């Protein structure tokens with residue numbers, strides 16, 4: 281299995297936000313992780329990406345145990361993410377925002393940068409080229425010189441996706457990638473996600489807007505931090521546990 285959690289648990293005081301969660305993602309898949317508000321979806325992302333330490337259980341990525349590793353090490357291994365709230369540098373242009381995301385994981389030493397050695401310049405050129413590629417992949421070339429703060433919401437979300445691509449992820453975790461978008465923006469963002477997958481990037485996404493589920497090969501439903509259903513969107517839609525979790529009663533449609 282590409283990404284796998286085993287009995288993954290996270291307690292916040294007396295509350296188990298994630299409880300003995302068993303879930304897995306195969307390489308190349310787009311998997312949707314859904315569940316009501318407070319179900320533990322973002323916490324799962326924070327655990328996988330090292331922003332939180334598990335209270336129990338394990339996380340395996342490409343056969344390696346990554347539980348409790350630091351975020352930058354996990355990113356380096358190829359797990360990228362976006363955050364539920366779009367975050368970017370408001371005073372930087374779109375292109376600068378993408379370029380700076382490469383610097384989160386600097387590949388040049390301080391001395392190289394200070395003296396602008398040839399190897400530093402090569403890296404700099406390489407980053408600019410990569411940033412351009414991402415700009416095109418995400419389709420932001422038309423707004424590349426617009427300041428972050430002047431970007432419409434839909435574009436801001438796309439930009440955070442672009443920034444997450446800087447680490448060349450093998451798997452990308454998207455937390456509510458289409459939240460607050462217009463229908464047109466949603467269709468566009470979905471085509472971008474599909475394009476990213478076609479580049480060989482596996483995708484695990486959290487979303488309340490069910491429109492995005494047409495993209496997913498498979499859906500995992502969690503409630504109170506535990507998996508309650510898994511399968512195609514059609515399958516989970518008809519699941520009694522899922523209906524109860526979302527609507528609080530079994531006969532809700």
Ligand SMILES: Nc1ncnc2c1ncn2[C@@H]1O[C@H](COP(=O)(O)OP(=O)(O)OP(=O)(O)O)[C@@H](O)[C@H]1O
Pocket residue numbers: 292295297315316317318319320321322323324364
């Ligand atoms: N840092 C924290 N400290 C204490 N409790 C937290 C913390 N982060 C999350 N929680 C709690 O853990 C539970 C799961 O939260 P989480 O944010 O993972 O849910 P979610 O499924 O992402 O919800 P939403 O759909 O609203 O984004 C909630 O009860 C939340 O209040």
Ligand SMILES: [Mg+2]
Pocket residue numbers: 321322323364
């Ligand atoms: Mg969340």
